[in-house]
Amino acid sequence: MKYANASFAALVLLAAPLALPTAGQAQSGTLSQSKVGPFTIDYITEKGKFDRCAATLSPGPNMLRIAYTKGLVYSISVPGVPVPAKTIDFHFGGETFSATPSTDPKRIRAWAAVDPTAINALMTVQGTIDITLGSKAYSWPIGRTKMEDVMVALENCTHKAMGHY
Numbered sequence: 001m002k003y004a005n006a007s008f009a010a011l012v013l014l015a016a017p018l019a020l021p022t023a024g025q026a027q028s029g030t031l032s033q034s035k036v037g038p039f040t041i042d043y044i045t046e047k048g049k050f051d052r053c054a055a056t057l058s059p060g061p062n063m064l065r066i067a068y069t070k071g072l073v074y075s076i077s078v079p080g081v082p083v084p085a086k087t088i089d090f091h092f093g094g095e096t097f098s099a100t101p102s103t104d105p106k107r108i109r110a111w112a113a114v115d116p117t118a119i120n121a122l123m124t125v126q127g128t129i130d131i132t133l134g135s136k137a138y139s140w141p142i143g144r145t146k147m148e149d150v151m152v153a154l155e156n157c158t159h160k161a162m163g164h165y
Helices: 002-018 116-122 147-161
Strands: 029-036 039-046 049-057 064-069 074-079 088-092 095-099 102-104 109-114 127-133 136-143
Touching (some): 029 049, 049 147, 064 147, 074 127, 088 116, 095 109, 095 116, 109 116, 116 147
Antiparallel strands (some): 039 049, 049 064, 064 074, 074 109, 088 127, 102 109
């Protein structure tokens, strides 16, 4: 019997990080799930419900966030310096992929949906991730981290949160 209780306790502990917040908890939040190289894989809620998982690099004002949403769409967000930007350019694998950014002045961030072709190119990136927002260029070092490993962890987080495992 004590083994059954230990197994149940272990199951509860494993499921706890993906539990939805209760009414008394914050309506939006981030809960770290794992690490892959310098990235933290985060579980993110909006309005009290799961919204996306994100691979977060350099938390704070210079944060890069690669997200995979509950709608199975990729997006990337960068610091949205007050620059009028009609495009955000992702420089992945020797190619440039452009998108129209959305912005949130309160968060001072800009983001855009990223198509699967750009995500495939992102998985080949080595050394640094380079993105341009208007006239502002960003570069995040990732060392020897394999972006394919980051993307697999990101997708696993989202699918697990949606109950697909």
